[in-house]
Amino acid sequence: MTVTPLYELVSFRLKTGAVLDYLPVSALSYTETLNAAGSMSATVPLDAPGVTPDSLAPGGTGLMVLRGGVPIWGGILWTLAADLAAGTITLNASGFHTHYAGKHFVNGETKDNVDQGAALREWFARSNAPGSNGIGTDTSQVKNTGRKVSRSWTRYECMSVAAAIEDLADDAGGFHFRYVPYWAAEGTKVGNRFLITGVSESVSRHTLEHRINCNVTGVSYDSSVLTTNVYTFGADDNSGSKPTVSASNPDLSALIPAKDVVLTFSDVKDIDTLAKKAAAAISIGRAPIAIPTLTLYPGMFSPADFMPGDVTTVRVDAGYVRLFNQFVVTERRVDVASTGVETIGLALANRELFENGNTG
Known part of the structure; x- marks a missing residue:
């Protein structure tokens, strides 16, 4: 018998990480997207403890999803929608990367032949220095990559920190990045951490076969990127x-x-x-991009088995669609029904698309 994992939603002060409340959840969905912010939506009772204007302040409150007590998604509350007839309120959040979309190099920025990792650490350190009004993102696990970068943005371009990070990631020889929530102090303080991996570092850990351990719901093919x-x-x-x-x-x-x-x-x-x-x-541009979307069979995998940037092998034999290739997970979506039933969906793209980075 499959045991349904318990999902919990934690609210916290975004600037300090201090936990505010554990919120009861009647429905929940969250996505983690490759080199992007991702999103989360949750429905909670309108009159639940902790559901107040002070504790749920758009732009100032953080939300962290726990699965079986383990942090699995974190981000920033941006919008709310109250349904007085139903007695519920829907909370809509985006990942921590959205904070850095609102932080800009107002005096311009130059990096001359600097290691990727060093550039990233310096940008985060500056964004979270005392007096900078930041969110304290931890970069202790961001190491030097050995790849040097040069960039120059004038103050008139007013480049955002988020866009600068994405620009480095998109280079040939770039990287995948993500933010993860964690307990800075168990049960009382939430932290957020920035991680990077080389685009060629991931190895295939799973083989997903249509109608064996997953349902491939569709495959699209895009030739717009073909380049002679x-x-x-x-x-x-x-x-x-x-x-x-x-x-x-x-x-x-x-x-x-x-x-x-x-x-x-x-x-x-x-x-x-x-x-x-x-x-x-x-x-x-060497070949059309194949983009499969699929849903994992219930109880066979955990969401943590498939993180954006991971490589997985997909096998499909269904008429025109014949796939037995390695793909990169570009998005993982988890939907949790009011009954607690968990559905995990993946979007993927050709591994070759990422071997030399994107064109930005």
């Missing part, structure tokens, strides 16, 4: 000239007519970074 030749342009050097890098894919050119792609990166000023962008575009 790519031309990348950087920022204007104030003299009317822009750095330019091109790359080609002769193998694909032998199969299809020419399909040029032109990309402009207004924040890239050096050739090396531009060359990485071109390499990423060629890698991504």
Whole structure:
């Protein structure tokens, strides 16, 4: 007999992490999305203890989901919707990354040949320094990667910290990132931690086979990224000239007519970074992207078995759809019904799409 895990919802002060209340949940869904904020929605009784304007303040209250007592999702309460007729209130939250979408380099920012990990740690340290009004994100597990980056954004661009992180992640030789909640002090204080992994570091831990341990609900194919030749342009050097890098894919050119792609990166000023962008575009454009979506069979897996960025093997043999390939988990969605029944859904994309990073 499958034991249904107990889900709990914890509210806390976003600026301090201090726990406010444990909220009773009648329905819950949460997603974790690769290199993005993710989201959570929960329905709680309108008159439950802890459901007050002071303790549930949009933008100032954090929410953490516990599964069997273990933190599994965390983020920021942004909107609420009260249903007085039903006597419920729906809480809508997004991941901690949304905080950094609201933090900007108002004086500009320059990094010259700095390790990826060092750049990330410095940005978070500055965003959470005393007086910065931050959320105390922990970066103790972000190590140097050995990959150097150079970036320059003027104060007029007013680049956000979140967008800067995404820009580094999208490089050829970039990384996957995520935020995880944890108990900074068991039961009384919540923390949030930033983690990165190399795009080629994940190994396939599971094989998902249609109608054996999952139900593949659909597969879409996207050829818009196919690229026989790519031309990348950087920022204007104030003299009317822009750095330019091109790359080609002769193998694909032998199969299809020419399909040029032109990309402009207004924040890239050096050739090396531009060359990485071109390499990423060629890698991504080698073949159409296959995007399977599937639901795991109940009781066979835990949500923690599939994190965004993980690699999994998918096998399908159903008419046109014949897959036996490795895919990267791009999103994990968990829906918990009022009965406590848990449904886990995954969205995936070709592993090759991430081997050299995205084009941004």
